[in-house]
Amino acid sequence: MSEAHDCAFQRANASFCALCKVREQSICAELDLGEMEDLAKTMAHRPVKEGKALIAEGEENDSLYIVVDGSFRLVRHLVDGRRQIVGFLFRGDYLGMQPTESSFHTAEALEPGLVCRFPHSLLDELSVRHPGIKNRLLARGQTEMHKAEEHIVLLGKKTAEERVMSFLESLRDKNEADDDTIFLSMSRQDVADYLGLRLETLSRTLAVLKKRGDLQEVSGRRITFNGSASD
């Protein structure tokens, strides 16, 4: 424990990393075991408390973060206080793909989380011997862009019912097992701010979807789809 500032961080160690749940999705997958140990010396894990911001709108950020556990909302504010959620991060997702003087959104933990931090200075060094790292960042950037465009289509062209269904289905598709039940890690207000709807509209829309049979059960943050095809 050197300085107080860093006490939220823990030095990583190779055995911990070997057990990492998101190792294959991370840039670590580019490295062999010996290199992992090198990396472990400068890389750091950091727990994030629920509601706390990992990076803040307008502030400098010089590190790449990879979500090991938990989930985050990416928030942008208009001058008058209106709030738009531009995305969510889940296990395995990246934040801060490039160092920046002024990051354009705040990332707030929706639940207690754990992230892995890689200073970009370190990544630049590593990528001399491992060009795959930059490619991995580029590829990830591409999928982020893809998600953003999907979001743009949702906001620009879809009705309230379509927005809600698209959102719920995208969450369901994250499950490896095809389970018909999903558990939201975010509040109704967060979902509404993501979908460009008022929360009353979201609530009403969920009620309509349930009444119509598209959803079997809506109770708080647990939502069950109607598995049976029709009627």
Place this chain on the structure above:
Amino acid sequence: MSEAHDCAFQRANASFCALCKVREQSICAELDLGEMEDLAKTMAHRPVKEGKALIAEGEENDSLYIVVDGSFRLVRHLVDGRRQIVGFLFRGDYLGMQPTESSFHTAEALEPGLVCRFPHSLLDELSVRHPGIKNRLLARGQTEMHKAEEHIVLLGKKTAEERVMSFLESLRDKNEADDDTIFLSMSRQDVADYLGLRLETLSRTLAVLKKRGDLQEVSGRRITFNGSASD
């Protein structure tokens, strides 16, 4: 998509590139003159006719394109035919930052244009000696992401009037000289599909903005802002 596919391409030559208007924004800026000549052997310019697609939604793309002249709309379609424009490209902008099996939008020329094509296989080779190339792609990807988020906020939280003003102002801010007049390279329908509005609403909103004095003149594709602060 024809047998004449490649005849639209011209081999580049270093003297042409030396005069390039977007050279400083392009990856070419990473290279010295000798290397430019190397590059010129495999790189190609391509004119694009108005209305023609450079890459199409769902189709494979293995090249990076840089817009040398003209402008493009990036279009996504829903199954039922609804159309959302997810962005516009102008001189100096990049398309196809990563090779992909299925590109997620169509890029259509708004006017006769000229692009510069770099196969990613070539870029991978070049970037061994010039790591700056990958960094440039990453940085550009970041600004694309920034624009996408701005667009998400616009669609999710802004009113029709705010959307139109934001859009027009973003175009004005592109001008190096601070000119109060802008010339749109896209139709009303394109603007409406970008802003998530019906074209009638866009037309009415422009009328309101003019009546209110935010805009001094709206005649077809030429729009003049009200430079004087108030009255």
Place this chain on the structure above:
DNA sequence: CGTGAAGTTGAGTCCGCTCAAACTGCGTGG
């Protein structure tokens, strides 16, 4: 249980949509 936050439901309004008609600029041919 009591308290507050989160979520649902209700009633009425309004912004942006729909359908429809008129206008404008521009190329084409008589």
Place this chain on the structure above:
DNA sequence: CCACGCAGTTTGAGCGGACTCAACTTCACG
């Protein structure tokens, strides 16, 4: 040179989906 046609754009009238404001219910937690 004007008539014509057409695509792009503007304007009009009425409607409806999402919003606003407000009351109520449910849930988490002490």
